[in-house]
Amino acid sequence: MRIHELAKQLEMTSKELIERLQKLNFPVKSHMSVVDEESAEIIKHEIADLENKEIKENVVEVDFPITVKDLAVKLDKKPSEILKFLLNKGKFCTINQNLNDELAKEVAYCYKINLREKPLKEEQILAVEPKDLRKRGPVVTLMGHIDHGKTSILDHIRKSRIAQKETGGITQHIGAYRIELDKGGITFLDTPGHETFTAMRARGANITDIVVLVVAADDGVKPQTQEACDHAKEAGVPIIVAINKIDKSNADVDMTKQHLSKIKLVPEDWGGDIVTVKVSAKTGEGIDELLEIILIQADLMELKADYLRPAVGVVVEARLSKGKGPLVSVLLQEGKLKKADFCVCGLYWGRVKAIYDDRNNFLVECLPSYPAEILGLNGVPNPGDKFFVVPDENTAKEIVRRRKQEIERKKVVAPVHMKLEDLYAKVKEDKLKKLKVILKADVGGTLEAVESALEKMGTSEVKIEIIHKGVGSLLSSDVLLAEASDAVLVGFKVGIEANARDFAKAKGIEIRTYQIVYELIDDIKLALEGLLTPVIKRIFLGRALVKKAFKLSRGIVAGCVVEKGKIQRGVHSELTRGKDVIFKGKISSLKRFKDDVKEVVEGMECGITLDYKDVMEGDYIDAFLEETVERKL
Numbered sequence: 001m002r003i004h005e006l007a008k009q010l011e012m013t014s015k016e017l018i019e020r021l022q023k024l025n026f027p028v029k030s031h032m033s034v035v036d037e038e039s040a041e042i043i044k045h046e047i048a049d050l051e052n053k054e055i056k057e058n059v060v061e062v063d064f065p066i067t068v069k070d071l072a073v074k075l076d077k078k079p080s081e082i083l084k085f086l087l088n089k090g091k092f093c094t095i096n097q098n099l100n101d102e103l104a105k106e107v108a109y110c111y112k113i114n115l116r117e118k119p120l121k122e123e124q125i126l127a128v129e130p131k132d133l134r135k136r137g138p139v140v141t142l143m144g145h146i147d148h149g150k151t152s153i154l155d156h157i158r159k160s161r162i163a164q165k166e167t168g169g170i171t172q173h174i175g176a177y178r179i180e181l182d183k184g185g186i187t188f189l190d191t192p193g194h195e196t197f198t199a200m201r202a203r204g205a206n207i208t209d210i211v212v213l214v215v216a217a218d219d220g221v222k223p224q225t226q227e228a229c230d231h232a233k234e235a236g237v238p239i240i241v242a243i244n245k246i247d248k249s250n251a252d253v254d255m256t257k258q259h260l261s262k263i264k265l266v267p268e269d270w271g272g273d274i275v276t277v278k279v280s281a282k283t284g285e286g287i288d289e290l291l292e293i294i295l296i297q298a299d300l301m302e303l304k305a306d307y308l309r310p311a312v313g314v315v316v317e318a319r320l321s322k323g324k325g326p327l328v329s330v331l332l333q334e335g336k337l338k339k340a341d342f343c344v345c346g347l348y349w350g351r352v353k354a355i356y357d358d359r360n361n362f363l364v365e366c367l368p369s370y371p372a373e374i375l376g377l378n379g380v381p382n383p384g385d386k387f388f389v390v391p392d393e394n395t396a397k398e399i400v401r402r403r404k405q406e407i408e409r410k411k412v413v414a415p416v417h418m419k420l421e422d423l424y425a426k427v428k429e430d431k432l433k434k435l436k437v438i439l440k441a442d443v444g445g446t447l448e449a450v451e452s453a454l455e456k457m458g459t460s461e462v463k464i465e466i467i468h469k470g471v472g473s474l475l476s477s478d479v480l481l482a483e484a485s486d487a488v489l490v491g492f493k494v495g496i497e498a499n500a501r502d503f504a505k506a507k508g509i510e511i512r513t514y515q516i517v518y519e520l521i522d523d524i525k526l527a528l529e530g531l532l533t534p535v536i537k538r539i540f541l542g543r544a545l546v547k548k549a550f551k552l553s554r555g556i557v558a559g560c561v562v563e564k565g566k567i568q569r570g571v572h573s574e575l576t577r578g579k580d581v582i583f584k585g586k587i588s589s590l591k592r593f594k595d596d597v598k599e600v601v602e603g604m605e606c607g608i609t610l611d612y613k614d615v616m617e618g619d620y621i622d623a624f625l626e627e628t629v630e631r632k633l
């Protein structure tokens with residue numbers, strides 16, 4: 001075959017082909033030069049490879065979706081040309097129409113351009129190597145049953161500790177406050193309770209380092225004590241127990257400790273590992289000891305932050321001040337926040353105009369683990385939103401623009417959360433072999449019965465973990481916990497609180513309630529079957545005979561003929577020589593002449609590439625589909 005004939009087959013001019021062959025080190029002089037059939041075949045493959053490589057390297061970065069008009073500018077083509085191209089593909093578009101990433105990439109590919117989404121600046125900003133790791137103070141949340149004294153303890157600490165060193169500033173509530181002791185500082189979150197705690201966690205904001213579980217000594221462990229304990233444990237946050245109201249005549253510390261042991265919070269002096277402190281918010285007794293223990297726990301945890309990186313924090317409260325505009329309380333986690341920093345928070349951005357502390361003092365900068373109120377954002381974000389500093393105004397605007405765009409994109413799709421049906425897929429993704437369950441029942445007896453039935457169902461491969469259980473209706477706090485920990489909500493002979501129902505609906509969380517225990521067990525069993533490692537069934541697709549092996553720069557291409565069935569790109573394959581299987585792996589590329597194809601059927605010739613270097617003439621390549629079959633318990 002002559003070069004000009006080969007060029008014609010490759011849809012290029014002889015000159016172009018010769019140029020390319022020179023790049024590939026093929027000694028060809030003129031368009032009349034002759035190449036033999038085998039060389040021609042190799043040339044075709046090499047040229048296709050070269051083209052792919054060139055396209056890959058020819059990167060143009062854009063934002064998706066992109067309009068036809070903008071795409072035309074990026075590709076340096078006339079919009080009409082692109083419209084025509086789309087029309088040929090059977091897509092009738094207008095110049096201002098948005099193209100999704102797939103279609104836009106396809107168009108670009110034809111112009112030998114690799115279209116890529118601009119990398120997210122946000123990710124780059126947040127992923128920095130720590131430069132200056134230093135100690136930071138702990139952030140503490142108080143939790144416990146209602147009326148056990150959370151607010152009183154917080155108020156007592158605040159008044160006694162802050163008032164002492166007060167220099168005239170009035171303390172203001174900004175969602176958190178900081179106290180300083182000789183051995184270090186502690187930040188307390190103002191809103192006690194596990195609901196806020198878990199709501200924050202569900203938003204991806206784990207700001208609490210230590211939980212202080214408040215239990216009144218005259219009342220002992222109550223349902224919400226247990227709930228708070230489960231929420232803290234599920235989040236993996238260490239718990240310190242404050243046994244409160246010890247000034248009361250009917251305070252019974254022993255009874256309280258006994259209760260605590262029952263919910264697996266065994267006090268140290270009872271042989272367990274839970275530190276308990278006896279306190280009174282009324283007299284102040286034991287409060288200093290509590291603070292000291294918090295600092296000891298913090299030391300054990302070696303809490304650190306990078307003081308040099310761009311600042312990152314979490315919103316704890318936000319409001320609109322009539323005179324000042326949006327005021328945002330943040331708890332700083334990393335870096336130093338300074339006046340005039342550009343920042344992004346939720347769907348807003350701004351330049352820090354002023355920073356105040358919890359005593360209304362102006363600050364020049366704010367350090368990790370400190371709360372601060374910030375002025376300068378262009379809107380009011382939500383508690384739990386991440387707050388972070390960016391290099392400049394354009395970056396801030398661009399991140400917000402993309403976030404808004406992402407919301408628009410997601411609007412179409414309902415939020416997906418844990419549903420029993422799709423546990424299988426989820427677990428496979430995460431390689432998780434645990435089904436988390438939140439269980440509520442009508443009375444204690446049935447709760448225990450259902451619990452033990454569920455626990456027995458676990459196998460060596462899958463475990464059922466009841467992360468929270470209780471008597472009574474399913475509450476919004478249960479939904480929150482399910483959201484934060486991706487658990488399944490199960491109710492037995494109980495109702496769902498109206499709020500919880502709406503909330504679950506909005507969050508896309510499924511609640512299952514049952515009246516008959518066997519139905520409950522059956523459903524969970526099905527979910528567990530999905531969790532089991534599936535059996536893989538093979539479906540034979542076809543067989544190809546290797547007629548020639550071409551050595552190319554990227555590996556070996558097997559020139560084959562399909563003898564039986566069909567071969568598909570990307571499917572599983574086996575290479576056999578004589579009676580031996582010598583390689584198992586995917587069919588990494590499949591070509592007909594120079595084109596990549598998805599499928600080649602019986603009787604046709606094709607080029608197959610495997611991740612294997614030693615393919616030989618006379619080998620067979622078998623193609624399979626692998627299908628997963630669910631197993632029964």
Ligand code: GDP
Nearest residue numbers: 145146147148149150151152244245280281282
């Ligand atoms: P919270 O619901 O956990 O925030 O509980 P509060 O702090 O609102 O306290 C509930 C009630 O218990 C209030 O009337 C407090 O005055 C009272 N209280 C809180 N701590 C103590 C204490 O140590 N001793 C006594 N005697 N009463 C307390």
Ligand code: MG
Nearest residue numbers: 150151152192
């Ligand atoms: Mg309170």
